[in-house]
Amino acid sequence: MRAVLQRVSSARVLVDGREVGWIGQGLVALVGVGKGDDESDTEYIVKKIRDLRIFEDAAGKMNLSLSDVEGAVLVVSQFTLYGDCRRGRRPSFAAAAPPDVARGHYDALVERLRASGLTVETGLFQAMMAVELVNDGPVTIVLDSRGTA
Numbered sequence: 001m002r003a004v005l006q007r008v009s010s011a012r013v014l015v016d017g018r019e020v021g022w023i024g025q026g027l028v029a030l031v032g033v034g035k036g037d038d039e040s041d042t043e044y045i046v047k048k049i050r051d052l053r054i055f056e057d058a059a060g061k062m063n064l065s066l067s068d069v070e071g072a073v074l075v076v077s078q079f080t081l082y083g084d085c086r087r088g089r090r091p092s093f094a095a096a097a098p099p100d101v102a103r104g105h106y107d108a109l110v111e112r113l114r115a116s117g118l119t120v121e122t123g124l125f126q127a128m129m130a131v132e133l134v135n136d137g138p139v140t141i142v143l144d145s146r147g148t149a
Contacts, residue, residue: 001041001105002081003143004030007054011074011133013123020129021121026071028133031109032081033102034095034146041145042105046112048143049073062139072119076131077106099126 005027012022029049034041055064055071066073079102083091097105103125113120123129 001034001037001045001109001145002032003045003049004078004081005049005052005054005141005143006030006133007136007139008074009134009136011131013074013076013121014130014132015124015127020124021074023072023074023119023121025069025136026119027066027073028131029073029075030078030081030131031075031106032078033097033105034082035097035101037097037105037145039108042108042112044145045143046109046116049113050116050118052141054139054141066118067116072121073113074121074123074133075106075110075113076123076129077102077125 008026008028010024011028013020027049031045050067051065053065054062055069057063079093079096082093082096084095085091096102106125110120110122
């Protein structure tokens with residue numbers, strides 16, 4: 001499972017011009033599910049989203065987690081994180097999990113984040129979405145449960 005985390009002061013997702021998710025301070029998590037991902041991959045990403053200390057403390061050091069700052073997370077499915085551009089000019093998405101499998105992992109990730117006490121908003125799985133955000137820092141972190149990022 002892969003995730004790109006962006007620290008934000010606010011973010012929202014629109015589908016057909018209608019807002020389906022909005023957060024203030026927190027993280028936007030663009031999440032892709034790969035073939036072969038299992039429960040341990042989901043749990044790895046959940047723990048990283050919840051516990052990474054990427055928010056500034058009073059001294060200006062990145063020392064606080066999402067929970068510490070009482071921030072929210074906006075989770076957006078994004079299979080294109082598995083795009084392989086090494087050959088040719090069109091990405092291959094062969095490493096991405098099929099939609100029915102990916103949906104289960106995506107839903108489990110959202111449920112586990114909520115169960116950990118975080119405020120969670122989402123986009124719409126498999127929808128064309130417009131994601132608007134104000135990147136704070138900017139701070140952008142790439143995660144990969146298989147250890148490649």
